[in-house]
Amino acid sequence: MTEAPTLLIASQSARFVLRERTVALLAMLFVALVLISAWLGWQATATVNRVYLDAAAFLQKSGQPVPTNPVLDISPLSLMRNMSVYVALIGALSAIVIGNRLVGLDRKAGVLPLIGVRPASPAAYALAKIAALAGLILLLALFSGAIATLTLLMLPGVVPDAAQWAQLAGFIWVSALYMVIFGLAGLGAGAAARSETVGLLVPVTLWLTLTFMLPQLTANLNPTAAINPVSALAPPPDTPFFRIAGQILGPFSLADAYKFASARLLDYLPPGIASPSVIPPVADLTLAALLAAALAWRALTRLPMAQGDYDA
């Protein structure tokens, strides 16, 4: 009885959201940045290699010992390291907007009472919205995964092995998981908020706090370092405050969890660096996604179907 309306609402919602120009704009920006990130990784690594060659010649001339080339230790997957930053920035923001629009469009267009009079339970409606969100984000993640795969196949001198391809797939999965958390926050806040602006601002504030404030508390990472994939992995200061903050706030610091998970999967986690959190990164992200899904479910199932638009 509930299957048909769920599927219908899910596919209609997804199509409706895709027609939105702002959603399309953000999604296109994300895809373009994934493309750029591949070029950035390749270009930056090639430059370090050239810097090393110049430095080696300089050191040799001045009779100093020449250390090994740091580029030799770099895995081909790490060329895609900027992608983790773009998922954390624009991917998460796109997910918030998709989540917000999925419920916001229904509320604004006044179709809630129309759905409410049909034989579809609130659970079917909630399930449909969550399914539409998951589907759209999975689509975005798969698309970026396809671009990453093509880039790795095309770049000269880059040959990932089978295990590395599996790691890339894992990274795409974790990225989708991270985006889904924010998408669910957008969906839940969009359903629970009385005003459209608040529905968007609450998840954006959450995103700002997770991305720029918590890494400062757990590892003394300034905001610009937090969005550089390499600088973000500097070891935290060795003081009791950061040790305790890392352990206590670690499970809540989802941007940190995503950073460690992607650095491990894309082979750029420096040796000796690990998440200070008591919960391993991927498990932490999974728990956060489940919690966000529960909250979104609660907000969606309590949505007053007799009411149409937002109050303000």
Added chain:
Amino acid sequence: MPDATAAPVRIIAAKDIRDALRDRFILIVAAFLSIAATVALVTGAIALRGDVATYAAAKATLLALGKSADAIKAPEFYPLRLLRGAIEQIEIIGAAIAILIGYRAAANERGRQTLALIFTRPLHRWQFTAGKALAGLGLLAGGLASALGGLTLVLHLMAGIGLTADDLLRIAVVWAVAVAYTACFFLLGFILTLHMKLPGHALLAAFAVWLLLVLIAPQIGDTLDPDNQVAGGVFKQLNIAKPDQIEIMKGFATYETLRDGIEQASVTKHFERFSFAVLGIKATYTGMPLGPVLTEMLGNLVWILLTALGLGAVALALPINPDRLSKA
């Protein structure tokens, strides 16, 4: 006959400020920015205290072994340098808040369908825009003053040695430029919300620009920095001293120009360079008198002011359609 004086501008500005204060929106966002900036300041201070303790312990060990402590470098303490994280928070969160203030300034009139009503009054269109812009600037100036004022107080109490008049002057200069910097984003949010078909789309479009200018352009420049490619820095790993680094990097002039060009495209980077220099956060400017720093940073200052003035001119020049009654 519309009143061509500044009186209507003042009335609109005062009404907007009252509105923003009444629904506590500005208080909430200013508190959020203050918390983010204070967290950055306090964690920086805790990290520095850790460095000092490590240095003291290492020094004591060396002295106990009868060796000279000259081999280890003492951590430098310049109180204003602790503001680095706070400035970065203003760069990012301050700009986002400015967009929201701009969005509200325009969306409120459209949402409450008062835009057409306002223009039934004897009022020039530019007076409406100027009043809104004045209110936005006032709110930004007040919000940033409270955030930076709070930071200054925390810094003064934490630094132990207190802040000098020169330090306070530098913070005041950064505050003034931060107002101009955030004004750019306020105007962006305001213009888009007032003129785009749907205010909700305008907010998202403004955030897309914010992402590009505030986060992505500086991030691309930062990511392409060869020294940021290896944890701890490539030159540090290769044990190459600063003068030799400069010599080696001379061979990468074109690459560095491109990297710098991407960064230069962003008004955020100009604000960062200006404030980091004035506060002595960037090592080259630490301890340099304010006058020469300002002279050297004039280019960045002009860039920020021209962006704000340019957007202000666009806001004044664009014709307003009073029939924009759509609320979303």
